[in-house]
Amino acid sequence: MCLTTDGSFNLVHTFQDKKLLLLLVVASTVILKHITVTDGAGHMISIAKPGCPDKCGSVSIPYPFGIGDGCFLNQDFRVNCTNNVAVLPSTITTTANDDDAGKDDGIHLLGIDVARGEARVQGPVASFCNYTDSNATTTDVLLQLGLPFAVSETKNKFTGIGCLTVAFISGQNKHDYSSACGSFCADEESIDGSKECSGMGCCQTTIPRNLNNFYFSFEDFVVNPVRNFSPCSYGFIVEEESFEFDPSYAISSNFKEQHGDGVPLVLDWVVGNETCAQAKKNQSSYACRDKNSICVDTPTGMGYLCNCSQGYGGNPYLDGSSQVVSLPREMQEHHRKLHVFMPTRNSEQGSQERTLHSQQQNIHSLLGLILCISALLFKCQKRQLAKEKEKFFKQNGGHILYQQILSKQIDTVMIFTVEDLKKATDNFDKSREIGIGGHGTVYKGILENKRVVAVKRSKIMNVVETEEFVQEIIILSQINHRNVVRLLGCCLEVEVPILVYEYIPNGTLFELIHENHGGPPVSLEDRLRIAQESAQALEYLHLSINHTIVHGDVKSLNILLDENYMAKVTDFGASRMLPKDAVQLMTMVQGTLGYLDPEYLQEQKLTEKSDVYSFGVVLLELITGKTAIYYEGNKEGKNLAMSFLQALENNRVQSMLDTSIICVGTEELFKEVVELASRCLSFKGEERPSMTQVADKLKAIRSTWSEMQSLKHEETQHLPDERSSTDSDCDLSSSIYLATRMLGVDMAPSHADHYHTIEIMLDDRSRVSGLDSMDAEINGKLWL
Missing domain, CATH: 3.30.200.20 (Phosphorylase Kinase; domain 1)
Structure with a gap:
């Protein structure tokens, strides 16, 4: 008999297999009977430090956790018990409509598992409710756990609920980590009653390992066509097996009523942030105190835990806590007969020898049986695997x-x-x-x-x-x-x-622009070339082989660079390989936040013009050096496309351009690129250019730029040993722009060419023209 992947059974119709099946059942019964273990003394094993409370309400508090001074390993494991409610030290900061709504210096504790190194707590919930254009309430959440705690990546999922919801989760400073999920439903009927988080009213995504400080927030949509039946969105991390989505959560106040105080959340914890080998070198701080305890390195790499050695039970963190966990009396007798042999020739000896011989025969038979069963199971597994391969190949x-x-x-x-x-x-x-x-x-x-x-x-x-x-x-x-x-x-x-x-060997365009740590900035020529090559690739997909291919996921992460740094677009056709009922949702979940076509939110359909919009965002990344969702200081993430359009409306686009290319290009060049990007980002798809028009425009811009560079090169041929005044002015202009930014003066780069009207007092170690020492002290003042 073989166990299939869906839990059903396939009978192997041979006489030999049926005999082995019968033996398997009998052997399993015998083995299960003998492996049942109990505490041999029949005593309760102490879990708390002697003289300390072991419970708060209904929650058991095992050491290294403890209630009261002297009852815990260190302050990280201190549990406050007030009105029979156990609280772990942590900081939960809630922000309502950009104002601090309050802080909570603790998180409710629901349970502790010493063996697994887990703590179950009541996690916070962020919310966003948009009742009217002028009446929106936002409650963002910042949870700071700190070591030795981290959110379990295997037990929890980041979850969003709502019918027009994009829920963000990021690290505390928003640069270490950022992810999101999105859920949508056009109307109440579109939620089919499924309790799965499939993207219709509920979405889920994984979280990274060792996350202990994180921030919840939401995308604020200007257009909200679902507010009349689904005004609220929720975001939270929840224990996956304890949470079941109810469709009413997305279209009523049921979720808030049932989970307003929080949701179950599983935390991993360690007793030390070093490895076992490192911890054992310092016995005074080594946490595995019992002589029958063992040290275990956690798979997350956070540190180590302690467990009891095999055959023992108790609390490994308390000296003298362990007790032998005994086998049943029958197994103890078998064990004694197998190992006690008296070297005297009498009837008792003969009896013991016969008993020993009988037991040895039984063991040999059992081993033979296990080998036969293993061979049969392997044969069944191999046969089942072949059938599965054939099934999937055909499917x-x-x-x-x-x-x-x-x-x-x-x-x-x-x-x-x-x-x-x-x-x-x-x-x-x-x-x-x-x-x-x-x-x-x-x-x-x-x-x-x-x-x-x-x-x-x-x-x-x-x-x-x-x-x-x-x-x-x-x-x-x-x-x-x-x-x-x-x-x-x-x-x-x-x-x-x-x-x-x-x-493709040289990584992604995203890495080249945004993760070029310590390397020279990407030249304007290379940026224009990569933009043109990417546009040509999308044009080809839209027009190729009489079959339009909508990319569906255009972003800088999906533009690769070969050995010559030539752009190559990948992941095309991705949207056609996703679940039909969640195609548009998963386009967002897979990381396209910031690139998403706003028209898609209304039409629920990806088109060639959706690719044009996303390419417009990539073009902005190339000329601004900013990511599609970027951060300034400790503020919330900003949408690059929206910030660009606002800056364009307020005539402040120049302040967004990458300072490393500002003085290299001309005002006319940037004007053309900015105008092209703004057309690509038009709210209505019909107002956007086609990818053919985009590619042609970039080709013309690049051609004009190349001609200008050639003329400039010819003009400077007579100055082989010194830089041209234009280059010098460019460097000084850029340096002054950077210096003014460092001093907090908001000066548009286009005005930086009037550097002769600006005086900057620097100490002797700084040079304005090159600004090589970015860490130079700026002692003086700036006069405009």
Whole structure:
């Protein structure tokens, strides 16, 4: 008998297998009977430090936690018990409509698991309610846990509830970590009664490891067509197994009534932030006090925990707490007979020898039985695995694709086995990961022919017609453009098909612009080139092979750079490989916040003009150096597109441009790029240009710029040993602009060329012209 993946059973119809099945049942009964353990002394094992309370209300408080002085390991484990309510030290700050609403110096404790190193608490809930255009209330939440606590990445999910909800979660300073999820529903009827967080009224996403300080907030939509039936949105981290979504939460006040005080949240904790090897070197602070305790390094890397050694129970943090956990009396007798043998020749000896011999025979028989059962199970598992592969291959259209390849002589698609890809990626080893996103994980793979490829293992897939999926694969594999990443093939014998792409070595445009730590800034020429190449790629997708392909996820993370830093667009067609009832939702969840077409919120449909809007945001990233959602100081995240349009309306666009390119380009050049970006970001799709028009415009801008650079080069040929006055003025202008920003003076870069009217007093260590020492002390004043 074989256990299938869905929990049902397949009978193996052979006489031998049925005999082994009977033996398996009998052996399982015997083994289960003998592995039941109890506390041999029958005593309750003390969990709190002697003389200290072990409960607060109904919550048990085991050491290293404790109530009162001297009852806990250190202040991090102090539990305050007031009115039978246990509270852990932490800081919860709520912000209502940008004003501090209050602080709570603790989080309610619901339970503690010493063995697992977990604490169950009542987590906070953020909310956003938009009743009218002028009546919106926002309650954002900042939770500061601090070491030794962190939110469990395996037990919790970040969850958003509402019908027009984009809930953000970020690190305390908003730069360390940022993620979000979105949920939508056009009307009350669109919530079908499902209790799954599938994107209709409820969304969920994972959280990173070792998160202990985080901030909840929401996207404030100017247009809110659902407020009449779903005015409120909620965001929170919740224990996944204890939370069940009720559709009424999205369209009524039921959620607030049931969970207004908070939701269950599981925290990981450690007793020390070092490894076991490091902790044992300092016995005075080493927390595993009992002689029968062992030290365990936590898988999260936060530090270490203590557990009892095998065969013992108790509290490993208390000296002398452990007790032997005994086997049943029958097993103790078996154990004694097997190990006690008196070397005397008498009847008692003979009896003991016969008993020993009998027990040894039983053990040998049991071992043989276990080996036979293991062999049978392995055979069943192997057979079941082969059936699953065949089922998935057929389900994903493998046979149809194979026939298409044979009949049409298509040589652009390769079909890989899962063994091929496991071998290529070292069994999908973590060290081979080169990208993790909303769709899934990308691995670097090396095929048998030594070709390097990118292997994309997706999380979810659209339940589409098989022929439609096969046609999609064929179309995508036939794409052949120098600025588009090629799809080489796929593996169809797994539940979610694995796609294989050409490998692009130099990372993403996002990394080049925003994570270029210590490297020289990207030149204006390279920015214009990358913009033009990316636009040409999208133009090709929109017009290629008589089949429009909407990218659906245009962003700087999906523009890769090859060995020559040529742009190559990837993840095209992504929206067609997502669940049909959550296509638009998941477009947001996978990380496109800040790139999202506002018209999509009304039409619920991705079009070529949606790609144009997202490309407009990428263009802004190139000329401003800012991310699509960016932060200034400790303020909330700002939407780059919205900030740009507001600056354009107020004639302040120049203040947003990247200072490293301001003085290199001309006013006319920036004016043209800004005008193109603003057209791409038009609220109505019909007012946006096509990608062909965008690509042509960028080509013309770049051509004009190249001609100007050539003329400038010819003019400066007669000055081989000194820089031109234009370059010098440019450097000084940029330096003065940066200096004024450091002093808090908001001066538009376009005015910085009047540097002769500005006097800056610096100490002797600074040089205005180069501003090489950015950390120079600015002692004096600035006069305009």
